[in-house]
Amino acid sequence: MRVGVLTGGGDCPGLNAVIRAVVRKGIKDYGYEFVGFRDGWRGPLEGDTMPLDRAAVSGILPRGGTILGSSRTNPIKIEGGVERIKDNLAGLGLDALVAIGGEDTLGVARQLSDADVHVVGVPKTIDNDLNATDYTFGFDTAVNIATEAIDRLHTTAESHHRALIVEVMGRHAGWIALHSGMAAGANVILIPERPFDIDEVVAHVESRFKTRYAPIIVVAEGAHPKAGQMELATGERDAFGHVRLGGIGQRLAEEIESRTGKEARSVVLGHVQRGGTPSAFDRVLATRLGVHAIDAVHDKDFGKMVALQGTDIVRVELSAATDKLKTVPVERYQEAEVFFG
Amino acid sequence: MRVGVLTGGGDCPGLNAVIRAVVRKGIKDYGYEFVGFRDGWRGPLEGDTMPLDRAAVSGILPRGGTILGSSRTNPIKIEGGVERIKDNLAGLGLDALVAIGGEDTLGVARQLSDADVHVVGVPKTIDNDLNATDYTFGFDTAVNIATEAIDRLHTTAESHHRALIVEVMGRHAGWIALHSGMAAGANVILIPERPFDIDEVVAHVESRFKTRYAPIIVVAEGAHPKAGQMELATGERDAFGHVRLGGIGQRLAEEIESRTGKEARSVVLGHVQRGGTPSAFDRVLATRLGVHAIDAVHDKDFGKMVALQGTDIVRVELSAATDKLKTVPVERYQEAEVFFG
Amino acid sequence: MRVGVLTGGGDCPGLNAVIRAVVRKGIKDYGYEFVGFRDGWRGPLEGDTMPLDRAAVSGILPRGGTILGSSRTNPIKIEGGVERIKDNLAGLGLDALVAIGGEDTLGVARQLSDADVHVVGVPKTIDNDLNATDYTFGFDTAVNIATEAIDRLHTTAESHHRALIVEVMGRHAGWIALHSGMAAGANVILIPERPFDIDEVVAHVESRFKTRYAPIIVVAEGAHPKAGQMELATGERDAFGHVRLGGIGQRLAEEIESRTGKEARSVVLGHVQRGGTPSAFDRVLATRLGVHAIDAVHDKDFGKMVALQGTDIVRVELSAATDKLKTVPVERYQEAEVFFG
Amino acid sequence: MRVGVLTGGGDCPGLNAVIRAVVRKGIKDYGYEFVGFRDGWRGPLEGDTMPLDRAAVSGILPRGGTILGSSRTNPIKIEGGVERIKDNLAGLGLDALVAIGGEDTLGVARQLSDADVHVVGVPKTIDNDLNATDYTFGFDTAVNIATEAIDRLHTTAESHHRALIVEVMGRHAGWIALHSGMAAGANVILIPERPFDIDEVVAHVESRFKTRYAPIIVVAEGAHPKAGQMELATGERDAFGHVRLGGIGQRLAEEIESRTGKEARSVVLGHVQRGGTPSAFDRVLATRLGVHAIDAVHDKDFGKMVALQGTDIVRVELSAATDKLKTVPVERYQEAEVFFG
Missing domain, CATH: 3.40.50.450 (Rossmann fold)
Known part of the structure; x- marks a missing residue:
């Protein structure tokens, strides 16, 4: 055969x-x-x-x-x-x-x-x-990589009283966000299956800033706010169909900074999640x-x-x-x- | 409550x-x-x-x-x-x-x-x-640690034309040996559930030595040979009940050396498998x-x-x-x- | 005292x-x-x-x-x-x-x-x-993290015949880019100390695409092209002074795509490099x-x-x-x- | 040429x-x-x-x-x-x-x-x-591997109120023991260059047992006690010249158990230290x-x-x-x- x-x-x-x-x-x-x-x-x-x-x-x-x-x-x-x-x-x-x-x-x-x-x-x-x-x-590997990255970001968040938003893969399903967020102790996890309420997210961030631990938000690339809540990037795309600028992680960082007056940074893990052993x-x-x-x-x-x-x-x-x-x-x-x- | x-x-x-x-x-x-x-x-x-x-x-x-x-x-x-x-x-x-x-x-x-x-x-x-x-x-963590160790041992085995025996945890069940051995591409996996035939093990080792890759054997601590096949350590134990000397990994290394005339080394991963994040x-x-x-x-x-x-x-x-x-x-x-x- | x-x-x-x-x-x-x-x-x-x-x-x-x-x-x-x-x-x-x-x-x-x-x-x-x-x-840790990430990206680059650009830290000095690029076998390393010639970079990328290995470029965040060569982002900054969009990694990806007709993606490692153990x-x-x-x-x-x-x-x-x-x-x-x- | x-x-x-x-x-x-x-x-x-x-x-x-x-x-x-x-x-x-x-x-x-x-x-x-x-x-890699292993052993030592002895490479020089011991926060580091006093070692172990953290000892394979202090293994060697049983780590564990009445376990990292990426x-x-x-x-x-x-x-x-x-x-x-x- x-x-x-x-x-x-x-x-x-x-x-x-x-x-x-x-x-x-x-x-x-x-x-x-x-x-x-x-x-x-x-x-x-x-x-x-x-x-x-x-x-x-x-x-x-x-x-x-x-x-x-x-x-x-x-x-x-x-x-x-x-x-x-x-x-x-x-x-x-x-x-x-x-x-x-x-x-x-x-x-x-x-x-x-x-x-x-x-x-x-x-x-x-x-x-x-x-x-x-x-x-x-592949999923378990991706979750491990994302978790290790979020583990690392915790120390930066704590040392600088700064919110960190980690954008992970997941266009239609939030599995990587859910598992890596749970594994790494994220303070908020946002997934495509459930449009988020930006006011609730900001409330979580505010309450967390009152402790000595700064907030970590894990967001799936396909997550989005409730209708009408937050202006999303127009989704400028390149010749290969990839969104170039202003993904959800970055937009959240901007929104949180402007609403809370505290620093917020986004990290997009990208292809690192799908490579390697x-x-x-x-x-x-x-x-x-x-x-x-x-x-x-x-x-x-x-x-x-x-x-x-x-x-x-x-x-x-x-x-x-x-x-x-x-x-x-x-x-x-x-x-x-x-x-x- | x-x-x-x-x-x-x-x-x-x-x-x-x-x-x-x-x-x-x-x-x-x-x-x-x-x-x-x-x-x-x-x-x-x-x-x-x-x-x-x-x-x-x-x-x-x-x-x-x-x-x-x-x-x-x-x-x-x-x-x-x-x-x-x-x-x-x-x-x-x-x-x-x-x-x-x-x-x-x-x-x-x-x-x-x-x-x-x-x-x-x-x-x-x-x-x-x-x-x-x-x-x-805890099991998944142990398997990851054992797998990473075996990955490392591959390069040593190949560079030195030497058999390596890795003893992992598992007194009564061979799950860690099975999963880490499969994950790391071991050439033989020995588990407590199945008494091994030392002649078969040696035959695998010999055949492997004919390639440019040296053999890696993963053995659960509770694995043992078929009745009458290989003299095991008398199991000298300390006051806390631990076997002090001559665990199965070491015994296998000795047996393989004496039968094949090639170098064989054993590594006992021990408590490293159950610690850490x-x-x-x-x-x-x-x-x-x-x-x-x-x-x-x-x-x-x-x-x-x-x-x-x-x-x-x-x-x-x-x-x-x-x-x-x-x-x-x-x-x-x-x-x-x-x-x- | x-x-x-x-x-x-x-x-x-x-x-x-x-x-x-x-x-x-x-x-x-x-x-x-x-x-x-x-x-x-x-x-x-x-x-x-x-x-x-x-x-x-x-x-x-x-x-x-x-x-x-x-x-x-x-x-x-x-x-x-x-x-x-x-x-x-x-x-x-x-x-x-x-x-x-x-x-x-x-x-x-x-x-x-x-x-x-x-x-x-x-x-x-x-x-x-x-x-x-x-x-x-801190430097050695950052280099290790960047190197591991680039190791992972190699497999993605090879499987998809796609150029990958990794932006690492280094506003004024290219040490992280130099060390992680050398350690991970990058095909081009761009550092702030040495304005790059975009034609040379593209030539390296093109030659690499002829092999079965796709090109990996490591670029320090402070690297920049020779005067007049490539239009850089206008450097839109947020209230905290961070460039929001269009960092050098992303710009290079765009430029390489448009010049070679092959896919190129950028990954910005960001704060992950400075956190963790x-x-x-x-x-x-x-x-x-x-x-x-x-x-x-x-x-x-x-x-x-x-x-x-x-x-x-x-x-x-x-x-x-x-x-x-x-x-x-x-x-x-x-x-x-x-x-x- | x-x-x-x-x-x-x-x-x-x-x-x-x-x-x-x-x-x-x-x-x-x-x-x-x-x-x-x-x-x-x-x-x-x-x-x-x-x-x-x-x-x-x-x-x-x-x-x-x-x-x-x-x-x-x-x-x-x-x-x-x-x-x-x-x-x-x-x-x-x-x-x-x-x-x-x-x-x-x-x-x-x-x-x-x-x-x-x-x-x-x-x-x-x-x-x-x-x-x-x-x-x-190779040295830095070995030190990283040993350090990660000792990091893992810390949690086991603490959870079980048990002394852990980690034997690392170094026949004539204690560099790996010194660096991994410092990096991982060992409580005692023993090197070949300096014959140790077993009474001092036991005193350190005793004092550590009084805290909630159990002691970790890192010992180079070539380390040895002061003359006449502790009977070492007779050094039974196999055909390839390797000491088979009773290395220094194991001997220390036995000595500590018998002197302190507390559990002590040894881990020999062995070839894992020299393999892998x-x-x-x-x-x-x-x-x-x-x-x-x-x-x-x-x-x-x-x-x-x-x-x-x-x-x-x-x-x-x-x-x-x-x-x-x-x-x-x-x-x-x-x-x-x-x-x-």
């Missing part, structure tokens, strides 16, 4: 651990051969491959990023894309494909599966907002997902995605990945709220 | 996070007062207390250890111990007790509960071998357990233990903690085995 | 280690009493003090920030400021003052010394740009400086500053701190330049 | 950074070709080489260990060893050799230099005990040494060793490396002593 492997979407600590597990288990237990596709769906679309044997995956377990490269190429949106992929897979003599990626990548995998391509998916998102899996790899949790999770993905291939259980439920790796329909976003439930936010102020 | 809090057994990163969560939530949402007992069950037994208000728990979230101190005092084994505890609790005007600890501590809690003391338990064991909870806090995962888990423990007190749902199941914190009977040990199932070990050699 | 202690200017990992060393050595070897002044020069100006005995400094060695608080209050600029300080010191029965701070703080110390106040200075600047000392504490190097340096500062007080060698030269702590004139800035010499930059591209 | 490179002796974080700097600078600025010798002096002795071009050194900067491998082979002790090396160098068309290593490796380099081989040395020892250089790379300080130092080593080759300034003096890299005679050991001076130990107890 010959199996192709690709990684799509934003990079995420643990991708290499999945690739290594898929390949080592596939070779050792099933005698498979593997072909690596470069840069996500661009690889099978253009037939761009790289060797993927034991030597290729040696030593990659602790390394962040992906040896296969990644991209956001979407073959569905390309005229004849699906057919070209099927042709390329056939031309390479591939019997199956392991696709590692997030909502978009797995959405494509699902459509290919509907078109009779033998695909098994492995869920990936640093934001932890994929349904049907308790956690995605994965945490032990993410390495174990990624390795287990890889092992189970190739088992699914071996069982010819295609059209499925492997997922974590409790401490078990299970198989669910690929559609479960794209059904709906997993957002922070209200009870989880309330658990954190008791520590505010 | 007045509530006592104690921590028993070996220390574990996250204990302070639980204490802080219990106290902050109890004060803020329920208006409770708290009393800290010193050094596990010795505290209520001798009426040794310390103040436990908001100031006492300020800043302790990221700190390892326990501000309450700990001990292995067991009041059940002391004549009249249970009665003395009941008297002391009554004398202090306490309505309930939150007991944070492992099998022993929660076993005492259960017996006190049977004797009509209002107790809620919070499970704690660095070894992750408590039943009824998916994970215990908790990982983000453990801080979140510990905080959530604390929040839910005080909720159980508020609900007068005594005789219960809070536990992690999937991503939820649930309540189970205190007896669930002591029913049986949670050991590594054979399927989990097999997932790792594919990476051996 | 009674001695006052204060910390001024921006916070810096190692301040608490200095305070602890001054106090412990002073009490143990000389039997001194200590008084802590709050928030830099504001403390002696307003007579705002806190107890500073052995208990106060217990456990602070590994903690970032300063238990004394800090500020940028400058008594020289306040009418009658020097007299008020002298009066307050006399009123508190203080015989000497240990002032820990950067150029500004030590400049005040020097003027007080000229006005017959018994002062010993301890140099502090995260930027490492104080003359007369080989290194200042000090590195071992900084703890040792800070402790040694504290020990030697109180020795200077004991020797009545006032008007001096302690400094690191080679592996020795020496005493130099306070004026040496403010004489001139220690910038990166051209030879040091050339050592790094060989790795560019 | 063709240049050989080798690494000898124990591995040390920063070796790869030196190799990379030598090769990149040599190729880029001087157009040299390089040949890597495997496993220290075994390489040139047996003519065992590996390619050493830009690709070979790509990505190795942050990696511990040495891509060239290492050994303790000593050609001086081998009949005709020097001649064989000269023949092999000539046969490979090599004009010069860069030898990276400690006292032994550089001692061989010196003898080869006396025999007209063109050698430049780069000093390396994790123990920091090489004369003529302020610091050796180098600290930023060591990466910068190693890179600078490599750059200057190849400059010395270019200047035909053979028989020299590059060294750090203050912030400068200078050239000294190779003999300076082997003249005498750099041990901890009494004044440095006294600086630490004020924190004991």
